[in-house]
Amino acid sequence: MTPATSGGDPSAPATTAHTTIDPAAGDIVTPATRAAPVVLRVTRLSKSYGDTPVLHDINLDVRRAETLCLIGPSGSGKSTLLKCLNLLEKPQAGEIRLGETCLTAPHADVDAARARIGMVFQHFNLFPHMSVERNVTVALTSVKGMDREQARALARRHLDEVGLAAFAGQRPGRLSGGQQQRVAIARALAMEPELMLFDEATSALDPELVKDVLAVMRDLASGGMTMAVVTHEMGFAREAADRVAFMCDGRIAEIGTPDRIFERADHPRLRQFLSQVL
Numbered sequence: 001m002t003p004a005t006s007g008g009d010p011s012a013p014a015t016t017a018h019t020t021i022d023p024a025a026g027d028i029v030t031p032a033t034r035a036a037p038v039v040l041r042v043t044r045l046s047k048s049y050g051d052t053p054v055l056h057d058i059n060l061d062v063r064r065a066e067t068l069c070l071i072g073p074s075g076s077g078k079s080t081l082l083k084c085l086n087l088l089e090k091p092q093a094g095e096i097r098l099g100e101t102c103l104t105a106p107h108a109d110v111d112a113a114r115a116r117i118g119m120v121f122q123h124f125n126l127f128p129h130m131s132v133e134r135n136v137t138v139a140l141t142s143v144k145g146m147d148r149e150q151a152r153a154l155a156r157r158h159l160d161e162v163g164l165a166a167f168a169g170q171r172p173g174r175l176s177g178g179q180q181q182r183v184a185i186a187r188a189l190a191m192e193p194e195l196m197l198f199d200e201a202t203s204a205l206d207p208e209l210v211k212d213v214l215a216v217m218r219d220l221a222s223g224g225m226t227m228a229v230v231t232h233e234m235g236f237a238r239e240a241a242d243r244v245a246f247m248c249d250g251r252i253a254e255i256g257t258p259d260r261i262f263e264r265a266d267h268p269r270l271r272q273f274l275s276q277v278l
């Protein structure tokens with residue numbers, strides 16, 4: 001999260017009534033993020049599974065150092081949107097740009113693009129037979145071609161960042177779920193991504209383990225990482241997000257500052273959703 005989000009800037013673009021806009025959705029920026037370059041630009045993205053449309057004409061920008069939280073009911077398309085961003089799913093229409101690179105261009109280098117985006121899922125998928133450290137270094141040596149010592153140094157630094165330097169030599173199975181998820185975060189960070197995507201990173205954890213993972217995510221947000229975070233943790237969204245997007249039926253139904261989304265929601269479905277989850 002960039003520091004100045006809460007201050008009302010009278011010259012900021014209005015996010016007043018009817019943020020149910022679509023084409024303009026990507027243009028709503030907070031005072032803190034207005035000047036930052038756009039890291040991710042999604043334009044008119046649509047996705048269907050077979051004959052079933054799941055994402056309709058999504059427009060969205062994420063700016064450098066911005067934390068965007070995606071909230072919304074189950075089945076609204078949040079995971080599908082993240083998967084399209086990471087090219088794990090192929091959209092039928094629209095464009096995704098990461099910096100200057102168009103990821104949806106016909107001959108885009110998918111592997112190169114993916115290496116620039118970190119993804120943390122609900123299930124952390126660590127290799128059980130490898131040490132924590134090796135889990136972090138494996139992509140560095142195999143994908144990035146880094147030498148082993150350099151990769152180890154980087155792994156140690158990122159394990160330290162998530163509070164797990166002391167566990168480098170352990171097998172993941174010896175760690176709690178929350179610790180394993182923090183290893184997964186360190187693994188993604190070690191690739192030095194331009195953008196981090198989180199899909200319900202805390203949903204599979206026992207409640208007492210959630211807060212350490214959220215603390216790491218908060219530190220990343222305040223440290224200037226660019227992040228798109230699907231979450232059911234409304235406290236996190238309210239405190240750590242620069243903007244919150246409410247997804248409903250495959251559309252971004254409302255987008256704005258946490259204050260606007262949580263205190264002055266327009267959309268009836270958003271008000272209903274919040275009344276159920278808060």
Ligand SMILES: Nc1ncnc2c1ncn2[C@@H]1O[C@H](COP(=O)(O)OP(=O)(O)O)[C@@H](O)[C@H]1O
Nearest residue numbers: 049052054072073074075076077078079080081
């Ligand atoms: N691989 C798939 N094949 C067919 N339908 C899918 C697939 N993945 C998701 N869907 C459908 O797409 C819609 C959006 O799902 P999803 O993106 O997972 O929503 P959310 O993450 O918001 O819960 C849902 O109706 C879901 O059933």
Ligand SMILES: [Mg+2]
Nearest residue numbers: 078079080200
């Ligand atoms: Mg999902």
